Amino acid sequence: MSIALELAGVAKSFTMHLQGGVRLSIVADVTFSVRRGQCVVLAGASGAGKSSVLKMIFGSYRCDRGQILVYRGESCIDVAAAPPRGILALRHDTIGYVSQFLRAVPRVPAVDVVAEPLIAGGTPRDVARSKATRLLRRLNIGGPLWGLPPATFSGGEQQRVNIARGFLPDFPILLLDEPTASLDAANCEVVHDLIVERKRAGAAIVAIVHDPALRDRIADDVIDMGRFAAAA
Amino acid sequence: MSESHMSDDDDEPLLIAEGLGKWYGRQLGCRDVSFSLYAGEVIAVVGESGSGKSTLLQLLCGEIEPSCGRVLYRTRDGATRDLATLAEAERRFLARTDWGYVHQDAARGLRMGVSAGANVGERLMAVGARHYGRIREQAVSWLDRVEIDRERIDDSPRTYSGGMRQRLQIARNLVTQPRLILMDEPTGGLDVSVQARLLDLLRRLVADLKLSAVVVTHDLAVARLLSHRIVVMKGGSVIESGLTDQVLDDPREPYTQLLVASILPP
Amino acid sequence: MSAQGNIPVYNFAYLDEQTKRMIRRAVLKAVAIPGYQVPFASREMPMPYGWGTGGVQVTAAVLGPDDVLKVIDQGADDTANAVSIRKFFVRTAGVRTTTDTHAATVIQTRHRIPEAPLAEHQILVYQVPIPEPLRYLEPRETETRRMHALADYGLMHVKLYEDIARHGHIATTYAYPVKVEGRYVMDPSPTPKFDNPKMDHCAALQLFGAGREKRIYAIPPHTEVVSLDFEDHPFERYRLDGTCALCGSAESFLDEVITDDRGGRMFVCSDTDYCEGRRAEQPAAVAP
Numbered sequence: 001m002s003i004a005l006e007l008a009g010v011a012k013s014f015t016m017h018l019q020g021g022v023r024l025s026i027v028a029d030v031t032f033s034v035r036r037g038q039c040v041v042l043a044g045a046s047g048a049g050k051s052s053v054l055k056m057i058f059g060s061y062r063c064d065r066g067q068i069l070v071y072r073g074e075s076c077i078d079v080a081a082a083p084p085r086g087i088l089a090l091r092h093d094t095i096g097y098v099s100q101f102l103r104a105v106p107r108v109p110a111v112d113v114v115a116e117p118l119i120a121g122g123t124p125r126d127v128a129r130s131k132a133t134r135l136l137r138r139l140n141i142g143g144p145l146w147g148l149p150p151a152t153f154s155g156g157e158q159q160r161v162n163i164a165r166g167f168l169p170d171f172p173i174l175l176l177d178e179p180t181a182s183l184d185a186a187n188c189e190v191v192h193d194l195i196v197e198r199k200r201a202g203a204a205i206v207a208i209v210h211d212p213a214l215r216d217r218i219a220d221d222v223i224d225m226g227r228f229a230a231a232a
Numbered sequence: 233m234s235e236s237h238m239s240d241d242d243d244e245p246l247l248i249a250e251g252l253g254k255w256y257g258r259q260l261g262c263r264d265v266s267f268s269l270y271a272g273e274v275i276a277v278v279g280e281s282g283s284g285k286s287t288l289l290q291l292l293c294g295e296i297e298p299s300c301g302r303v304l305y306r307t308r309d310g311a312t313r314d315l316a317t318l319a320e321a322e323r324r325f326l327a328r329t330d331w332g333y334v335h336q337d338a339a340r341g342l343r344m345g346v347s348a349g350a351n352v353g354e355r356l357m358a359v360g361a362r363h364y365g366r367i368r369e370q371a372v373s374w375l376d377r378v379e380i381d382r383e384r385i386d387d388s389p390r391t392y393s394g395g396m397r398q399r400l401q402i403a404r405n406l407v408t409q410p411r412l413i414l415m416d417e418p419t420g421g422l423d424v425s426v427q428a429r430l431l432d433l434l435r436r437l438v439a440d441l442k443l444s445a446v447v448v449t450h451d452l453a454v455a456r457l458l459s460h461r462i463v464v465m466k467g468g469s470v471i472e473s474g475l476t477d478q479v480l481d482d483p484r485e486p487y488t489q490l491l492v493a494s495i496l497p498p
Numbered sequence: 499m500s501a502q503g504n505i506p507v508y509n510f511a512y513l514d515e516q517t518k519r520m521i522r523r524a525v526l527k528a529v530a531i532p533g534y535q536v537p538f539a540s541r542e543m544p545m546p547y548g549w550g551t552g553g554v555q556v557t558a559a560v561l562g563p564d565d566v567l568k569v570i571d572q573g574a575d576d577t578a579n580a581v582s583i584r585k586f587f588v589r590t591a592g593v594r595t596t597t598d599t600h601a602a603t604v605i606q607t608r609h610r611i612p613e614a615p616l617a618e619h620q621i622l623v624y625q626v627p628i629p630e631p632l633r634y635l636e637p638r639e640t641e642t643r644r645m646h647a648l649a650d651y652g653l654m655h656v657k658l659y660e661d662i663a664r665h666g667h668i669a670t671t672y673a674y675p676v677k678v679e680g681r682y683v684m685d686p687s688p689t690p691k692f693d694n695p696k697m698d699h700c701a702a703l704q705l706f707g708a709g710r711e712k713r714i715y716a717i718p719p720h721t722e723v724v725s726l727d728f729e730d731h732p733f734e735r736y737r738l739d740g741t742c743a744l745c746g747s748a749e750s751f752l753d754e755v756i757t758d759d760r761g762g763r764m765f766v767c768s769d770t771d772y773c774e775g776r777r778a779e780q781p782a783a784v785a786p
Contacts, residue, residue: 014482015484016489017485017486017489017490018486018489018490018493055481055482059475059477059478060475060477060478060481060482061478061481061482062474062478062482062484084460084461084474084475084478085270085273087475088273088460088475105432105435105457106428106431106432107428107429107432108432119439120439320644320648321648321649324648324650328652343635343656345635346635346656346657346660347660347663347664349659349663350656350659350660350663353656353659354652354653354656355652356652357652357655357656357659358650358651358652358653359652362655362728362729363728363729363730364659364662364728364729364730364731365730367659368663385663386663386664
């Protein structure tokens with residue numbers, strides 16, 4: 001299977017100007033690749049920079065050095081060097097991201113939150129919404145909640161809305177940040193199934209998973225972030 | 233079925249600011265502002281009072297002339313024109329058909345002395361619509377779209393609340409299906425719930441109509457909600473710019489970090 | 499004529515030659531740009547603003563010793579305003595005057611166009627209070643000038659739209675805006691909209707003078723003048739439903755005259771000369 005995503009020598013640090021210019025190095029020399037249909041799990045202690053790596057792949061964080069190569073068909077784009085427009089294009093049809101917390105947009109009902117990326121990609125609204133409701137149901141979010149804005153949902157419910165939103169479109173690359181953190185066993189199982197289905201469809205997945213059991217079941221490769229700890 | 237996000241049309245920027253600068257005598261309005269805006273993109277210009285963001289907005293639609301630099305706009309026929317070379321008549325025509333301008337104070341962007349329907353229909357009449365019935369139909373349909381009760385169509389905006397006036401202003405601007413909207417603090421002075429409603433409306437309209445927009449705001453939450461890209465201004469200069477979530481999640485410049493750190497938690 | 503004691507001596511038609519020249523230049527410019535409001539240096543006249551100073555200045559500038567002058571006010575030759583302006587020109591220009599529309603070469607009018615069709619050798623001078631048709635919608639002179647310059651007339655239709663929205667029909671009954679030669683929107687002065695069609699392709703030269711506002715505009719002979727309207731609410735001539743009680747005309751514009759305090763009223767032609775003319779042609783009629 002071909003490589004879908006490749007990181008080479010990626011480094012990240014923050015300069016906290018408000019704290020007198022203190023420089024916080026997060027990671028250095030991050031190098032790994034992910035093949036299509038493969039799931040790579042980033043493991044390591046809290047603060048090791050796992051979320052930061054996902055954010056850099058998604059383009060939410062800039063990186064100081066290195067390349068983040070996304071392979072799509074014949075073309076290859078370096079997220080680290082891409083202009084904003086390029087990154088927006090990648091987010092539109094290539095890279096999906098399930099963040100740790102749902103950023104709840106006020107007033108938008110759950111079904112629309114989930115359907116939005118699909119609609120933006122060109123799917124007709126009603127088709128997108130019916131797909132969204134099916135996925136929500138699968139994640140045990142019942143009909144009565146679909147029309148409500150998720151801001152009032154419990155943490156676990158919000159997370160499931162977030163998961164549905166990330167899994168609904170057919171992204172070749174999927175980034176998952178603690179997808180099962182607030183979920184019970186039954187819903188963890190659903191997420192496991194979703195990940196497996198995605199892999200089978202050829203998606204390349206980079207995930208942060210704390211639950212060792214889940215990790216073992218989905219990971220083709222486990223990367224210990226300790227290797228990339230930045231020199232103090 | 234998936235329509236292409238970027239057609240050939242979208243490969244060319246819709247609006248280009250090149251080294252824009254404006255001085256009022258010795259007083260700096262803004263300087264060295266450059267960016268390209270593509271179809272369907274929203275750029276937020278954030279900064280505090282005196283940052284030059286309102287000056288920038290006026291430069292972008294040719295309301296005021298730049299001291300240096302230029303603004304290029306791609307018209308519907310595909311030609312990219314320098315605003316400074318447009319005749320006043322052409323510019324006003326574009327302002328009426330291709331562009332929208334939403335003022336912070338809705339009263340400035342509306343004719344308070346005529347009915348809501350006339351406010352929405354004015355642009356249509358200005359470009360030659362001469363059928364009362366059809367003009368009114370369009371006005372009704374737009375009022376529905378911005379969630380104003382259609383029974384209020386013959387009321388003067390003086391009888392409208394602040395949020396309603398703002399939504400009417402938006403309808404008035406969108407009726408000729410412009411491609412570019414400039415917004416100056418669209419949620420300024422509105423109650424929080426009213427703001428939320430307005431932002432929701434703007435988000436949907438921008439997505440549905442594939443609008444490009446430049447939104448000037450001092451509210452980072454508005455920027456995060458509405459925009460793909462962000463330009464941070466201070467004292468007339470651009471401090472930092474890039475993807476909205478990138479700049480707000482990973483701010484590089486000291487001033488940007490200060491702005492982000494100053495947001496009150498919800 | 500030489501001065502004798504305190505008897506004043508006027509230049510022909512009161513205004514000095516330089517002023518007349520200035521006004522004629524404005525008139526020429528106005529004729530060259532039909533419907534466009536030409537600013538002019540309006541003079542102090544021996545009647546207050548609001549009493550036709552604009553019309554008087556235009557008439558004074560175009561009047562010659564061989565002209566025959568008719569002055570009407572709301573269609574009548576014998577109202578105070580018409581009488582005093584006519585006397586003014588008799589005094590200062592010594593021209594012949596008439597009430598007969600056909601015999602006049604210069605007709606100064608306030609708020610009406612004569613019923614009789616005008617001919618090529620005639621000039622119709624209108625008295626205009628507010629020359630700017632957009633004034634009540636857009637108070638800023640800078641804005642209205644720009645609107646005219648850029649032919650940006652959407653606002654004019656907004657006014658008509660408002661009428662229909664509020665009253666179900668275009669409720670403007672006088673000073674009804676028109677478009678001249680497909681270019682400038684013009685206020686025809688507070689003439690009833692009934693008179694608008696008479697301006698279209700009129701054989702006479704039509705001049706408009708606003709003294710207080712200091713503007714002159716013109717419609718050259720045989721010029722297209724179209725009243726603004728909507729496709730589904732076309733322009734309608736409005737006329738009181740009735741016939742003249744004196745001459746029986748069912749076509750002229752009528753005034754309503756209250757005859758007693760018990761609701762009694764009658765309709766008579768607003769154009770007194772027209773009415774008299776018709777009566778003269780009829781066999782002796784019975785007075786009401």
